[in-house]
Amino acid sequence: MDRRSFLKAGAATTLGASLSAGMLPFLKVLPASAATADTLVVVTGTTINSLDLHRTGTNRPSYQVSVNCYDRLLTFGTKTMPDGSLSYDYAKLEGELAESWEIAPDGDSVTFKLKDATFWDGKPVTAADVKWSLDRAVSVGGFPTVQMKAGSLEKPEQFEVVDAKTFRIKFLRKSKLTLPDLAVPVPFIINSTVAKANATEKDPWAMEYLHRTPAGSGAYKVERWDPGQQLVYTRNDAWKGGPLPAAKRIIMREIPSQSTRRALIERGDIHLSHDIPAKDAKELGALKTVKVVGTPIENCLHVLCTNLNFEPFKDKKVRQAVAYAVPYQEIFQNAAYERGAPMWGAKSAEPTDIAWPQPFPYSTDYDKAKELLSQTAFKDGFEVPLSFDLGTAEWGEPTALLIQEGLAKIGIKATIDKIPGANWRTVALVEKKLPLHLDNFGGWLNTPDYYFFWAYVKGNLFNSSNYDDAEMMQLINETLHMPMDDATYAPKIKRMIAKAFDDVPRIPLYQPNLDVAMRPGLDGYEAWFHRMVDVRPLTFKTA
Amino acid sequence: MTLPPKVRLVGRRLLQAAPALAGIIIITFVLTRALPGDPAVYFAGPAADEASIAEIRKQLGLDRSLPVQFVSYLRDLATGNLGTSISTGQPVLTEIVTRLPASLELTLTALLLAIAVAVPLGVLAATRPDSWVDHLCRFVVTAGVSLPTFFTGLALVYLFYYLLGWAPPPMGRLDILFLPPDRVTGFYTIDSLLAGDISAFGSALAHLALPAVTLALFTLAPIARMTRAAMLQVLGSDFIRTARAAGLSRRTVLFGYALRNAMLPVITTLGMVFSFALGANVLVEKVFAWPGIGSYAIEALVVSDYAAVQGFVLAMALLFVALNLLIDVIYTLVDPRLQLEE
Numbered sequence: 040m041d042r043r044s045f046l047k048a049g050a051a052t053t054l055g056a057s058l059s060a061g062m063l064p065f066l067k068v069l070p071a072s073a074a075t076a077d078t079l080v081v082v083t084g085t086t087i088n089s090l091d092l093h094r095t096g097t098n099r100p101s102y103q104v105s106v107n108c109y110d111r112l113l114t115f116g117t118k119t120m121p122d123g124s125l126s127y128d129y130a131k132l133e134g135e136l137a138e139s140w141e142i143a144p145d146g147d148s149v150t151f152k153l154k155d156a157t158f159w160d161g162k163p164v165t166a167a168d169v170k171w172s173l174d175r176a177v178s179v180g181g182f183p184t185v186q187m188k189a190g191s192l193e194k195p196e197q198f199e200v201v202d203a204k205t206f207r208i209k210f211l212r213k214s215k216l217t218l219p220d221l222a223v224p225v226p227f228i229i230n231s232t233v234a235k236a237n238a239t240e241k242d243p244w245a246m247e248y249l250h251r252t253p254a255g256s257g258a259y260k261v262e263r264w265d266p267g268q269q270l271v272y273t274r275n276d277a278w279k280g281g282p283l284p285a286a287k288r289i290i291m292r293e294i295p296s297q298s299t300r301r302a303l304i305e306r307g308d309i310h311l312s313h314d315i316p317a318k319d320a321k322e323l324g325a326l327k328t329v330k331v332v333g334t335p336i337e338n339c340l341h342v343l344c345t346n347l348n349f350e351p352f353k354d355k356k357v358r359q360a361v362a363y364a365v366p367y368q369e370i371f372q373n374a375a376y377e378r379g380a381p382m383w384g385a386k387s388a389e390p391t392d393i394a395w396p397q398p399f400p401y402s403t404d405y406d407k408a409k410e411l412l413s414q415t416a417f418k419d420g421f422e423v424p425l426s427f428d429l430g431t432a433e434w435g436e437p438t439a440l441l442i443q444e445g446l447a448k449i450g451i452k453a454t455i456d457k458i459p460g461a462n463w464r465t466v467a468l469v470e471k472k473l474p475l476h477l478d479n480f481g482g483w484l485n486t487p488d489y490y491f492f493w494a495y496v497k498g499n500l501f502n503s504s505n506y507d508d509a510e511m512m513q514l515i516n517e518t519l520h521m522p523m524d525d526a527t528y529a530p531k532i533k534r535m536i537a538k539a540f541d542d543v544p545r546i547p548l549y550q551p552n553l554d555v556a557m558r559p560g561l562d563g564y565e566a567w568f569h570r571m572v573d574v575r576p577l578t579f580k581t582a
Numbered sequence: 583m584t585l586p587p588k589v590r591l592v593g594r595r596l597l598q599a600a601p602a603l604a605g606i607i608i609i610t611f612v613l614t615r616a617l618p619g620d621p622a623v624y625f626a627g628p629a630a631d632e633a634s635i636a637e638i639r640k641q642l643g644l645d646r647s648l649p650v651q652f653v654s655y656l657r658d659l660a661t662g663n664l665g666t667s668i669s670t671g672q673p674v675l676t677e678i679v680t681r682l683p684a685s686l687e688l689t690l691t692a693l694l695l696a697i698a699v700a701v702p703l704g705v706l707a708a709t710r711p712d713s714w715v716d717h718l719c720r721f722v723v724t725a726g727v728s729l730p731t732f733f734t735g736l737a738l739v740y741l742f743y744y745l746l747g748w749a750p751p752p753m754g755r756l757d758i759l760f761l762p763p764d765r766v767t768g769f770y771t772i773d774s775l776l777a778g779d780i781s782a783f784g785s786a787l788a789h790l791a792l793p794a795v796t797l798a799l800f801t802l803a804p805i806a807r808m809t810r811a812a813m814l815q816v817l818g819s820d821f822i823r824t825a826r827a828a829g830l831s832r833r834t835v836l837f838g839y840a841l842r843n844a845m846l847p848v849i850t851t852l853g854m855v856f857s858f859a860l861g862a863n864v865l866v867e868k869v870f871a872w873p874g875i876g877s878y879a880i881e882a883l884v885v886s887d888y889a890a891v892q893g894f895v896l897a898m899a900l901l902f903v904a905l906n907l908l909i910d911v912i913y914t915l916v917d918p919r920l921q922l923e924e
Contacts (some may be wrong), residue, residue: 078759086670086881094671095638095668096638096669098669152892180634181637181638185634214705250671266670266672267756267877268873290758292753292754293871294752295868296869299739299870299871303739303753305744305753309751313597460884467621468623517775
């Protein structure tokens, strides 16, 4: 038998038994019959740099450890997409460690009843653990604290232990974002007894310990972490957060070269290749031996940003002229490989509903663009650098070239400026000094006001356009915490979207996909807003 | 001083390395700080605000003045602490110690492979100019130099893994279900043999094959070229004519006199080839998911990870000083003239 049929069958032995032997006797293991695989192999192109999301410098790929090894109070439900694939459901909150929860009659707090769950070491999960963990998230600073703040979770005083199994959060303000924010990867629940035992005076939150040694109650434990190479998960058989996963072990391998990852999935030596480029998704999708699942990333857009600090773009008509000079269709074909959702060509300048993202009322029309430009002080055109992040060159490069061509047709000379990933955040998002650039912001919490809060409020990180408008600001402030069923919510959101249509500081190109390639026998894959692999529901059946 | 000349030679070369190292420490420190981009902003994460960026800058010690940062860097260095790489979250020293053997194993195997092919090829080409061997040598050399390593790597993966299925999946140093052998040298092939684990040895060897061949194809060109040129020159010189006239056998002339003299420039070339093979490693490591030091350094550079970049450059500098020393010592062994230098 070869390696592939072995993986199909899954290792029947456990690692523990063979640790002493130094290797798994994989040549001796034969598939008994059609069965569910015990071991799954998942590859990614990115590196996990910490097992603790709260640590300074923890990168995005590491968030998967929080998802797979820890539980939160809440999680999101699952919905079936129109194409039959699965996605998380922002509209449906479910308990992960919480058995139930109840908003106080006065609406000023929420009380959680905890499940009878245990941590990996057998100790029961208590309200004290929950409090310690949430205190940590709002206290350590950096990204976790900012994300908690988005849900109006800001101070340890908000978190109250009622009894061992009852936990209360006092609201700073009534906000629709608070409960969903408890289901994002940040507020994960840590075994506080273990953590405190490993804390020091200099390191009260046990950052150094949890960085390498997770201590949670989640579905998978970390069996082995070789930084830069692999992370091996083993199942926690006592998991209470959801249905017990099918796979006993999951090996996450880091394979930097995209070509190599593609060869591996095509040959069937691995079960799932995460976050593949659009081009591969299109080509692999045509094969019978590989299953490709593409899910539009909610609340995420690839946009062309005009910077209002740059003289010509101060004029709304110039921005609109640019929006009419973008070759949308070509970009969708050559950069997105037709994967994702088009975001141009809406019929009406007024939004009909509050769906977000939704197509903007622009399409490629060079005559209209020229006419608009001729009404401005810049009718003879101007020169502008068009920048993109080299880290996103897969779609950024073809997109920038096509936009350069389009702009040339109305007399705007764009010079392409590629910026390495390390500098991108500084110049584009912090200093906000790029006159014209590509951006791919997506908001975790799936409401239009949340996107607008980050991208259309002056000074906020993703408003790299320096857009500043009093009415927009007021609309965002009013809607950000308002319940979505409030009677005034929809009209306000429509007004916000209409303003974004008209002012166009950000010109949407398309809504990108998260594409994943897998073996045809793999089931249960679910797309998440955090764009990490949730390995818990994955099952693989051999034919 | 009555030290033997060879010891003195080694001592002198070591002393010469000291100012070079001091220079390297200063230059890498200044250069990494001169990199554009702000690590604090990068590591503050996707939704950071001004306050959290300032907080992280303070945690990283980047809010202090450069001289203060430099002094604390030197103090750490003196205690063998290279700092913690923020992008991988591991101490830099640990990273280098685990990753350098992987790169060295690959590079040395490739180099041995290259020498085993290139030297005989060069000698044969020189003894039979314009024959088919000479043309073959020319072809291999041109191909080796002109094909980029990542291309050769991908082509070999496509042929031997994807199409033929002979090679194991290009997923690192061992089969996915093997555990690395107990660490002695860090070279998996050697460690697995020491542990007496033949199947792990086989797996390590199989995984080493394609990347090593890729790198060997790239490195054999200058070696073959140099061997051929040096051999041609030596074979045309007076002492070889004399030796032939004296009726020495072809074998004695070729291997006893010609090759030994021709080896000197080849050894110098080897030193250089080794250094740029370590550079070319980066691409090969990427293609084969080889957990070596090259890919680590590139990742660190991309995110302005100061500690990692400094540690890497320092490790490389030490390696080169050691390598040059080794080459010099080999030189004295091969070249009798150097011993007369008194």
